[in-house]
Amino acid sequence: MDVVIPTDLNTPEVLRELSDAEGYLAKICFKTGPPLLSGVELEWTVHDRDNPAAPVDPNRLRQALGPHAPSTLDPVGPRSPLPGKGTVSVEPGGQVEISSAPHRSLRELCEHTSADVDRLTGLLTTAGLVLGDSGIDPYRPPRPALDTPRYRAMRTAFDRRGPAGRTMMYSTAGLQICVDAGTSERFGARWDAVHALGPPLLAAFATARHHAGTDTGWASARMAAWFAIDPPRTRPAWTPVRAGLDPVGVWTAYALAAPLLCVRRPDGDWLVPAGITFRDWIGGALPEPPTADDLEYHLSTLFPPVRPRGYLELRFLDAQPPGEWIAPVGVLAALLGDDTALGLAREACEPVLDRWKAAARFGLADPELARAAAAVLRVALAALDRTDLRPATRDDITTIVQRRLAAADRRTS
Template sequence: MVMSPELDRATVLGDEAAARGHLARICFKTGPPTLTGVELEWTVHDAADPTRPVDRERLRAALGRHSPVTLDPTSPTDELRRGGTVTVEPGGQVEISTPPRPSVAALISATEADITQLRTRLDAAGLVLGRTGMDPWRPPRPAVETARYRAMRDVFDRRGPAGRAMMYSTAGLQVCLDAGEPDQVAQRWAAAHAVGPPLLAAFATADRHAGRPTGWASARMAAWLAIDPARTRPVWSPADADRDPVAAWTDYALAAPLLCVRGDGPDWTPPADVTFTDWLAGALPRPPTTDDLEYHVSTLFPPVRPRGYLELRYLDAQPGRAWTVPLAVLAALFADRTTTGDALAAAGPVTDRWHDAARHGLADPALATAAVALFELALAALPGLDLPAGLYDETHRAIRRRQAAAERGQR
């Protein structure tokens, strides 16, 4: 997220009111909903032996000038040919973050070109991208160590192994949508959450990990939900239907425990259970700044996170080009107010069933029924995305196949 120049990121936050005011300015940027973005994450594997660990140096050599500074502090961090930025997660997962585009067709075209460039570099190094949301072959293992990642691991370890599984073994697909005009924000915020469980179920790919079945349709989402509810539970639920999204997010962010406290040394691990509100009240030696608050927000991982736009974080990584299907479904569902309202209503009976979606996927009849209805709405709205004929036909067929799979789950 690019911050407005008038916001001084080094300003000391003197009290909770100042923190709330800053979050209110940055979390929901309103305006016509015209842009869509995507972030694609993959596990990375040796092409000959997918069970073999891939270390930091091999990734650095493969990515070259596109390496993030976490791999190579001297890297120029060049963007990919169509503007995608490459990052590497703590387990060696590679991610492309795209610039937002005014049309889904332009977004798909640019992103596919960047994926091709990335695949070409990895192929030359004997590496391939994974096809699921959880590493199906290897147990959790660190590939990249930074002060942030060490602090995350230390904090997550207090609650059990789920944090390491998330950090080192998961791969997700994030779709980024505009928050909308002021009078649209509440509806789009609610719908972004409500459609999450049925779409998570419909696009779950993470049923295997470390060489064995997990018992979950999405073990990736199971890991996220198990880390720490204070930073991974949904911000919105049906009980919050009438609550202001800004107030809900501000309360969530300030009540969440600190995950990292940045300093000059290698240890950024915070004291246990100190929240940002506690920090504002003097729990740490120095007062927090606006930059500290923004960094703290970057360590919160709910299924939908406001970053000026809405970042939908609940989808598993998809195989090959299949990432375009949930992107098109979400873009269609949020293309106009009526369809978004219909999607919110269709998902209503299952809006809070995140755990069931991760566990059972479309084997849960209620989730399958909601997914069928959402796919029908997406198909009806699909012409409004103005996709080229070939891409439209491909997407329409793919959504129909997903809808047929969901219909089987209803029986």
Template sequence: MEKSGGSRAAVDDEVHGTPVLSRDQAEGYVAMVCFKHGPPRLHGVELEWTLHHEDDPARAVELTDLARALGPHAPTTVDPHSPHLPLPAGSLVTVEPGGQVEISSAPTPSVAFLLEAAATDAAALGELLAPHGLRRGEHGLDPHRAPRRILRTPRYDAMEDFFAAIGPHGPRMMCSTASLQVCVDLGEGAEAVHRWDAVHALGPVLTALFGNSAVMAGSDTGWASARLRSTLATAPPATFAPVRCADPVAQYTRMALDAPLLCVRRAQGPWTAPPGLSFAGWVAEPHRVGREPTTADLDYHLSTLFPPVRPHGYLEVRYLDAQAGDGWVTPVALLTALLSRGTTVERVLEATEETADRWLSAARVGLADPALTRAAAAVVELAVSALAGLDLPGAVAEEVARQLQERIDDATSRRCSA
């Protein structure tokens, strides 16, 4: 969910960065830091898992369990004295509020290297956990336990209070969900707009293809991706997918500045934000917080927004459920293949035109939606053709293609027998 829990030690002073004195200044800053144009070259992946005791998956995992298992790889939110060493292939381990573990790869232009490095570090993480009787979950939502926060930081205290006032989905998102996140470059010029549109238009289709979070705390939710349902409902409308438009930069910037503050960093006292105050409101009425906001405050605010695709200078695709075992390889290869060429991106937009706004249907029924099945079949056909343009070993590309076609065939078979 986020690389730092926001410890007090990180806030030496309440004032950081350049003061933000106007909305125009804030808008320009968001556009600059979130939408960095450049040739699409690099890829990254973030793999997240719920964590369970091998002998009793429903038993709570404690922070001390994590500290022992992760050792020198533990983040400082788990062990303040940890050196937080990277795993063998360079990924850093982070821990989410409910004890979910995540590894984040370094960006690379090679998809083959990305998959190999992430697989190496995922295996290394498993080897750290196993001697302590811990294992990683296989779903995008904890199927055994209700949400329970074990990581205590000022950031998460404030966020939990904010989300709880809206409903149950925020605490679930914080403490019970696990996602697969794919990071890709934005691109440049008109290409950047098309890639932005394409990664969003693919959301319902890929949610339907890879939904993996139907059970929560022992009960069937009736949703193919109850994780995405909770994420979308965490803090609407900031957690909704944007409507396609000609100027997504201005659209996202407006959303970010008008979104309520989830927390305000302080050297002393809780990080609770004034109720209903947006970042734009803080700029206009700094007395409500007691000081002017800064660019560092704006950076932090941007890290508390959870849309399906989050721009970080690159695009962080956040709508995929965690997959069992090495099942994450297929959606990562699929998405990178679909974005590998401008012509393929254009065809993606055509294939998903009917389904680009079917987020809730995808989360609820997945490929039982006939329109999503049709779009998924077209997208898979595009991806299988595009795999040849990646630097993947032949056996990996063939296995990805096989798994994708198997999902389409299974969906078609279920529809025919219904």
């Protein structure tokens, strides 16, 4: 889902004062209005059909994707969109991602994205490749497939804290849902609600337990890796303590206090010394002052479970088994499209607010999270009929969710 930057902010204005950065953040990260658009980003690990533990070959992947290959694989290729207008990107470990176009209709989003998934699956099948079915690679240890200045800087920064960064970069796959921020009157409640829904839905849709041939003991080893790599850039930008605070102020403080991951330079050396925050950069910590464009790029290196990008990007879900991505998308769309349902679901989350790590560690094995997840899913199923999804799609979502509900009920009975 593309960020729309106001035309008066397109030039690389130098940021010399904190107030300049604060004003810029308020303009680009929080665009309020009627919540009309939604989009998805679907990411998968990629495997050889006959030997899923074999490394990803970038050349094989480029040939398989053909005209849809991103510039990181084919710098001179056309980068053609898929039939449903989604675009393909490839992550540093060879994971493939579809980024949908934004849609006003949930039905159209699901149908167009399904067409894109079918096209991608067909291309890979022809090349003897298959998509993974979980949020972390169950077969292979972390291994790079692509190398760019950004990825080198990320690896260097994350290596300072241990191996979790390489696991995240090279082995994980997520499902991201993008939704409008909402009206100025409802935005604060919407921001609060999507954070509150995070732990129960992370627990309900966790798929990332096995990695590199090992049972990690985590329901979502993917989120465990994200939380471990660099807490100032991956922890939630919201807690129950901050629930009554202005989201713009909270996010501004978060973004300016996060350490720099990299600084783009023409020579390809994007490394920066450890511990320098964007606030420090404005204060003169690096030779050249930052620009508004540098700040916008810095925002792309922050990875909280919910990230404001003009819209809200919900980043806390694992990749789902084939054909099942539609279930968490439908659940969240049903809740966010119905204020009454969203209020009921938010109330059900009250006992487990901020239990992100418990959700990643235990999933539905935690009784409190299982109870909250069951309540949220039941509210979502009741609201599903009020969406514009076709009956067959609603039935598919209900079947998948009922299976998750049965797992939650077993933990609470």
